[in-house]
Amino acid sequence: MSGVPGLAAIWSRRKIPLAWLLLTRQPARLAVALAGISFAGILMFMQFGFRDGLFDASVTVHKLFDADLVLISPRSSSSVSMAGFPRRRLVQTLADPDVAGITPVHWNLVIWRNPKDLSTRSILALGFEPGDPLFTDPGLAAKAKVLNQRGRVLFDELSRPEFGPVAEWFREGRTVESEIGGKRVRVGGLVGLGVSFGADGNILTSSETYQHLLPNTPPGSIEVGLIRLRPGSDPAVVIERLKNSLPKDVNVFTKQGFMDFEKDYWRSSTAIGFIFTLGAAMGFIVGCVIVYQILYSDVSDHLPEYATLMAMGYRLPTLLGVVAREGLLLALLGYLPAYAAGQGLYSLVRSATRLPVYMDTPRAVLVFSLILVMCMGSAGMAMRRLGDADPAEIF
Amino acid sequence: MVEVEGLCHWYGSGEMRRQVLQQVNLTIQPGEVVLLTGPSGCGKTTLLTLVGALRQVQQGHVRVLGQDLNGSNRRQRQQLRQRIGMIFQGHNLLRCLSAEQNVQMGSDLLPNLGYRARRDQAREWLRAVGLGDHLDKLPHGLSGGQKQRVAIARALAAHPRLLLADEPTAALDKQSGREVVDLLKRLAREQHCAVLMVTHDPRILDVADRLVQMEDGRLIAAPVPEPEPAL
Numbered sequence: 255m256s257g258v259p260g261l262a263a264i265w266s267r268r269k270i271p272l273a274w275l276l277l278t279r280q281p282a283r284l285a286v287a288l289a290g291i292s293f294a295g296i297l298m299f300m301q302f303g304f305r306d307g308l309f310d311a312s313v314t315v316h317k318l319f320d321a322d323l324v325l326i327s328p329r330s331s332s333s334v335s336m337a338g339f340p341r342r343r344l345v346q347t348l349a350d351p352d353v354a355g356i357t358p359v360h361w362n363l364v365i366w367r368n369p370k371d372l373s374t375r376s377i378l379a380l381g382f383e384p385g386d387p388l389f390t391d392p393g394l395a396a397k398a399k400v401l402n403q404r405g406r407v408l409f410d411e412l413s414r415p416e417f418g419p420v421a422e423w424f425r426e427g428r429t430v431e432s433e434i435g436g437k438r439v440r441v442g443g444l445v446g447l448g449v450s451f452g453a454d455g456n457i458l459t460s461s462e463t464y465q466h467l468l469p470n471t472p473p474g475s476i477e478v479g480l481i482r483l484r485p486g487s488d489p490a491v492v493i494e495r496l497k498n499s500l501p502k503d504v505n506v507f508t509k510q511g512f513m514d515f516e517k518d519y520w521r522s523s524t525a526i527g528f529i530f531t532l533g534a535a536m537g538f539i540v541g542c543v544i545v546y547q548i549l550y551s552d553v554s555d556h557l558p559e560y561a562t563l564m565a566m567g568y569r570l571p572t573l574l575g576v577v578a579r580e581g582l583l584l585a586l587l588g589y590l591p592a593y594a595a596g597q598g599l600y601s602l603v604r605s606a607t608r609l610p611v612y613m614d615t616p617r618a619v620l621v622f623s624l625i626l627v628m629c630m631g632s633a634g635m636a637m638r639r640l641g642d643a644d645p646a647e648i649f
Numbered sequence: 650m651v652e653v654e655g656l657c658h659w660y661g662s663g664e665m666r667r668q669v670l671q672q673v674n675l676t677i678q679p680g681e682v683v684l685l686t687g688p689s690g691c692g693k694t695t696l697l698t699l700v701g702a703l704r705q706v707q708q709g710h711v712r713v714l715g716q717d718l719n720g721s722n723r724r725q726r727q728q729l730r731q732r733i734g735m736i737f738q739g740h741n742l743l744r745c746l747s748a749e750q751n752v753q754m755g756s757d758l759l760p761n762l763g764y765r766a767r768r769d770q771a772r773e774w775l776r777a778v779g780l781g782d783h784l785d786k787l788p789h790g791l792s793g794g795q796k797q798r799v800a801i802a803r804a805l806a807a808h809p810r811l812l813l814a815d816e817p818t819a820a821l822d823k824q825s826g827r828e829v830v831d832l833l834k835r836l837a838r839e840q841h842c843a844v845l846m847v848t849h850d851p852r853i854l855d856v857a858d859r860l861v862q863m864e865d866g867r868l869i870a871a872p873v874p875e876p877e878p879a880l
Binding site: 265270 | 704
C-alpha cells in the first residue's frame, strides 16, 4: 500500500461498508436474493446459449472450410437448398493476382440407407477432388486418398445415430457398405465434422463419385467455390475486384459472410431467435421482480435508520449510494453462481444434444450486463422509497 | 449557540391548520444544559426539530451555530446537522452495525480523517461511555441503557457543538436513565457542548443548568430543582 499513495489515500478515506453489512447481516434475505438473481442469470444463459448454439450449429460445416472467400449461386438460399453455378466462374477468379488457390465443392443432400435397419434418411454429401484442400484440418488430406477409388465415402462419425452404427462397425474392422440414391457405396474412413441444422450427418466423396451418385448434376456445375488468398491481401478489396469482373450469376462472400448468410437464413425463416429471446426476457423480468422486492423491503425495513442517518447530517445522495451499492453487490454475488452453473449446464447440453454451446465472452458479458441492469434498475426503483425517509418524523 | 426569536409554527393547511408554536423565544449559551419540559403535544418536539434543522422555519427567527435557518435550503440544513448531535427517544441505532460501527457512522462525518483515526475515535467514545468491552456487539445484544449510551457516543463522535436529545430516558428504568443523563451531561461538559433536552421524566430535571417549561406552544421559565438527595 505504501508504494501507491493514491490508493492508500482512497483506502483510508473509506467509510463503514454499510451496503455490504446491510446485506450480509440478513443472510436469509441475501440468500433469497442471490437465489433469485442466479436463477434469472441461469435462465438467460440457457436461453441465449440455446439460441446461439442453434445458429452456430447451422454453420458447423461452413466453419471447417479452408477458404478466405466463397462463391455460391445467387439462387442458393441456405445449406439445404444449394443451387449450382458454372465451375468456370471459380476458375476465372484465378486470374486475380491475390487468389492463391481454389477448391470446387459439390454440395447436396442425398438419401442414405442405414446399413443396420435399412431405414433411409437424408445426409449432406460434399464432393471434391481428393487432392484439393477442403478443410483447414490438415488430417483430411491423408484420409482423402481413399476417395480416389470410386464409390468410397468418408463418413462423419459425429453424425446422428439414426444413420446406423457406421463408425463402430468401421472401427471394428468390418466392411461397411450402404446405398446412396440406390447406388452402392463403401465407407473408406471416418472424419469428425459435426451435425448442423440442415444436416443430421455428413459424408465426403470425390467429385467423380458424387457425379456417379447424383447423375442429374449438370457437368461443370458446382455448388460452392472455395477461394484462398495470398497472405497479406485484403479480402474486402479482392471481393470488390471479383464482383466487378465476374458475371452476376455468382455471389462472392468472405468465409464469415458465408456463415452469416447461412445463420441469417435460419434467423429470419424460423422462430428460434424469437422464442429463446423471449425466454431470456422472462428470466430478466423474474429477476427484476425478485431484486426489486428484496431491495424495496430492505429499504422499507430500514427506513427509520435511513432517516436517522439523514438527521445526523448524511446527504440523501450518500444514502441513495448505499442502495445502489446493494444493487451492485447483489449483481456481482448473484452473477458468479449463475456463471458457474451456466458452465456446467452448457457441458451437459453439449453432451446431450451435440449443439456447440460454449460460454463465450460476449454472452458472459451480455448476461452480466443484463443482471447489472436488472439490479441497478430495481435499486433505482427502491430508492424512491428513500424519499419517504423524513428525518423530522423520527423524533 | 442557539437564538430563537418570535418563532411560530403551524401544522396542516386550510381549515385543519393548527398552530403548535406561538412566539417562542429561547437562547442557549455555549456549554449550557437546558431541559425543556411540558405536557405531551405542547410543541416541545417541534421546537427541537426546528432547532435541529430538520424542518423548514415558517415564521420567526432561528439562528443555530451562527447560521440563520430562515429560508435555508436542504443542503444548508444537512450541512448544519453534521455539527449537531442528536439523541432520540428510541436509540435509533443501525441494527446491522456493531456498537463500534454505529459510533463510527458518527465519526465518518468528520472530514479529513483516515479510516483508522475515525475507528480509533469511535472506540475511544465507546470506552468513554463505559462500553469498551462491547465494541463488536450488535444492538440487539445490548440492554436498553447500553444502546442509549452507544447513541450518545455516536452523537458525540461527530464533535458537535450542540446536542439535541428527545426524551433519552423514556425507554429506560430509573437507574440506567440516571446513568445515561449523568454521562450525557459530563461528556457534554468536557466537550463544551451545549445540550437541549426534551423530557418529561421528573427524575432527571436536576441535571439542567436551566429549566424551560412549555405549555400550548409557549415557553415559561421555571426554576431548576435542587438535586435529589442521595439515597
